[in-house]
Amino acid sequence: MNKVEEVNVAEAKRRLSDLLGRVAYGGETVLITRRGRPMARLVPLGEVGEGQGLAAARGWLDADDPFFAAVDTAIAARAKHRPRIQRGARNRAR
Numbered sequence: 001m002n003k004v005e006e007v008n009v010a011e012a013k014r015r016l017s018d019l020l021g022r023v024a025y026g027g028e029t030v031l032i033t034r035r036g037r038p039m040a041r042l043v044p045l046g047e048v049g050e051g052q053g054l055a056a057a058r059g060w061l062d063a064d065d066p067f068f069a070a071v072d073t074a075i076a077a078r079a080k081h082r083p084r085i086q087r088g089a090r091n092r093a094r
Contacts, residue, residue, distance in 0.1 A: 004029045009039065 005028060012019060012032045022028045023042045030042040061067055 004031050004041075006031045006033055008032070009034045 007015070007019065007030055009032060012030070019030050019042060023030055023044055027044050029044070031038055032040045032042065
């Protein structure tokens with residue numbers, strides 16, 4: 001693995017374009033910290049392999065597990081949800 005540069009959040013905000021270029025084209029890795037604690041890591045896209053996400057976790061639950069029904073319910077409810085700011089804007093327009 002290449003050397004990891006550690007950058008605090010404020011510096012990362014100021015230098016984001018430069019950091020992204022170094023990661024994307026230079027293959028570097030950048031660790032973004034807040035008060036010395038790691039918050040995020042910028043890595044070249046090629047280093048993020050397939051199957052590293054939550055979707056790769058197979059075999060933990062059966063296909064008919066109630067968890068999946070709960071997720072489907074939450075997704076359906078989210079599709080119907082309108083944020084309060086949008087509801088308020090509609091009421092003011094009347």
